[in-house]
Amino acid sequence: NAGVMQNPRHLVRRRGQEARLRCSPVKGHSHVYWYRQLPEEGLKFMVYLQKENIIDESGMPKERFSAEFPKEGPSILRIQQVVRGDSAAYFCASSQNGWTEAFFGQGTRLTVV
Amino acid sequence: GENVEQHPSTLSVQEGDSAVIKCTYSDSASNYFPWYKQELGKGPQLIIDIRSNVGEKKDQRIAVTLNKTAKHFSLHITETQPEDSAVYFCAAITRRGSQGNLIFGKGTKLSVKP
Numbered sequence: 733n734a735g736v737m738q739n740p741r742h743l744v745r746r747r748g749q750e751a752r753l754r755c756s757p758v759k760g761h762s763h764v765y766w767y768r769q770l771p772e773e774g775l776k777f778m779v780y781l782q783k784e785n786i787i788d789e790s791g792m793p794k795e796r797f798s799a800e801f802p803k804e805g806p807s808i809l810r811i812q813q814v815v816r817g818d819s820a821a822y823f824c825a826s827s828q829n830g831w832t833e834a835f836f837g838q839g840t841r842l843t844v845v
Numbered sequence: 846g847e848n849v850e851q852h853p854s855t856l857s858v859q860e861g862d863s864a865v866i867k868c869t870y871s872d873s874a875s876n877y878f879p880w881y882k883q884e885l886g887k888g889p890q891l892i893i894d895i896r897s898n899v900g901e902k903k904d905q906r907i908a909v910t911l912n913k914t915a916k917h918f919s920l921h922i923t924e925t926q927p928e929d930s931a932v933y934f935c936a937a938i939t940r941r942g943s944q945g946n947l948i949f950g951k952g953t954k955l956s957v958k959p
Contacts, residue, residue, distance in 0.1 A: 736888075765947055774951040775889070775934060780944070787944050790846075823888055831877055831938050831945035836888035 735759070736826050737806075738837035745814050745844050753840045756806040757826030764807045765834065766792075766799060769821045778822075781807060782830065814844045847872040849937050851950025858925050859958050866953045868935035869917040877938040877945070878918050880909060882931045883952075889934060893920070925957045 735758035777791040781801035801807040876897040881889035
């Protein structure tokens with residue numbers, strides 16, 4: 733859905749650098765989900781946020797990964813000290829109330845070199 | 846937590862034939878079941894959904910059925926066309942209060958041969 737904007741679309745980072753992935757949800761949506769996808773694989777849940785709150789982060793590694801969804805501005809997925817294994821497509825989805833239609837952005841493809 | 850199983854992982858059909866993809870879920874409290882289509886290099890696109898108070902929903906060539914007792918739901922595509930070739934994901938949401946978590950199956954790669 734064109735309403736969910738992710739940027740950048742492609743991101744290249746060297747090992748040890750930080751990656752910041754941004755997701756602007758559909759206007760009026762206050763629930764955001766982040767997923768990770770490896771080539772030829774499914775969508776692996778990482779974290780579920782509601783404005784200013786983390787609802788479920790059970791799918792997100794405890795080390796190096798963090799996410800936020802501030803009152804103002806986009807949701808940010810931050811990966812510190814990236815490693816080659818972090819290379820993947822990261823998708824976010826937004827929902828108005830958490831239990832109805834969720835729409836995805838086009839993803840950020842992270843490549844760690 | 847919720848677990849969603851999806852079968853088959855790959856499906857090849859001739860143009861004009863029907864395609865059926867099946868999913869099962871584990872949490873009887875799940876109450877919303879969307880289907881997504883993902884084309885190469887793009888984000889998943891919501892194509893149809895069904896709520897737990899409905900047994901079947903149809904939108905042109907695609908339909909979804911839900912069996913709450915058996916905890917399974919299926920996507921049916923009739924008169925398939927080459928542009929239907931993509932990866933299809935089923936998902937389930939369990940609403941708890943003001944929140945709901947969206948859990949996906951592993952996907953089905955559909956190939957429609959002209």
